[in-house]
Amino acid sequence: NFSLTPAQIVAAAHADPGQNTVQLNHIHSHFGIDGNSGLAIDTGVSPPQSPSSAIMGPARRLDPSIPNYFSSDFDAMEIWIGDNRSHIFTYFLGQNAGDWFNLLNQGILRTGVSDSDTHDKIVVQVGSPRNFVASPSDDPATLSALAETISANVNDGRSVGSNAPFVRITANATSTGETAGLALGLPTLIDTTDGNVDVTVQVQSPLWAEFDKVELYVNSTTTRTSSNKQSGNGLVSVKRYSITPDYTQSVAPSVVDVFPSITGAKRLEATATFNLTGLTGDVWIVAMVKGTDGISRPLFPVSPNSLQQAGNSTLANLTDGNLGEQGMTTMAFTNPLFIDVDGGGWTPPGLQVNP
Secondary structure, three states, X not given: OOOOOXXXXXXXXXXXXXXXXXXXXXXXXXXXXXXXXXXXXXXXXXXXXXXXOOOOHHHHOOOOOOOOOOOOOOOXXXXXEOOOHHHHHHHHHHHHHXXXXXXXXXXXXXXXXXXXXXXXXXXXXXXXXEEEEOOOXXXXXXXXXXXXXXXXXXXXXXXXXXXXXXXXXXEEEOOOOEEEEOOOOOOOEEEOOOOOEEEEEEEEEEOXXXXXXXXXXXXXXXXXXXXXXXXXXXXXXXXXXXXXXXXXXXXXXXXXXXXXOOOOOEEEEEEEEEEEOOOOXXXXXXEEEEOOOOOOOOOOOOOOOOEOOOOOOOHHHHOOOOOOOEOOOOEEEEOOEEEEOOOOOOOOOXXXXXX
16 A cells, blocks of 8 residues: 555645645655655756656655656645754755745745744744744634634745744835735735835844844755765665855844833844845745844843853853854744736746756
């Protein structure tokens, strides 16, 4: 008996009545073969699967007569999984976001999400990273009745992944007077007639979550890496993809007294504006907010993961701000906005892979 293929699993989940979000989890093992599992799907070819699959079907109890185990029928994909430095730098930025961008470049528009991957509360921190999802209400008592609405908003990409900061992204085209955003009531696609658009990223963050950098990714080119891994049917070559920002802006957040009548009711705020000019083709745009080692303090003790042990053996050491001592730094990412430059509807740029 063969196992169900990904396409069959997704179809079974979508068969549930009403609005559904089918989320593809652990994409670093799904597209790779981490833990001697996964399908070694190469998102850097079109369609996203090596011409001859790197994984033989029987190694995963899959029907060998099926030539391609990739399915694009899912709604969301888990690109940031767990909150430690390895999850961010090795998997999220070094592999998973590259696969996501490859799909976006091919017009396979799926929502990027983040999750804490909390299977064991002792070793994995609960609730970080998380998703901020657009909703008509933030009253917990109303949310169960809004479940299908929230599911639709996730599928529509109206979500931000974060381990602390709240991020708003908008894009304004002066030539058409249109504004795109992830908030309810705004389109995620706008037109420009002169090839120019202004992208604004607004960040609000608690005092313990410092940030100093805003990055923009625009039709980004990914960088391919290859490694030979044991698959269950011998060594296979696994292709994964890292990302590099197209625009970077340093920011110096201001401390804002949100409620002066309440002692300590303050937060960090900053706004970064990117003027994109001379666009000749349609684009997608993703923003990321980061805290940099040595510039922004890590999130300890709210997020205690990955803080270096050397030099932190006393309470005084642990409470000195830990600047430059690794630990979890601030991170957030948006889902994409889309700009139609030629007036013919949004067209994906096509795969852009280096080398």
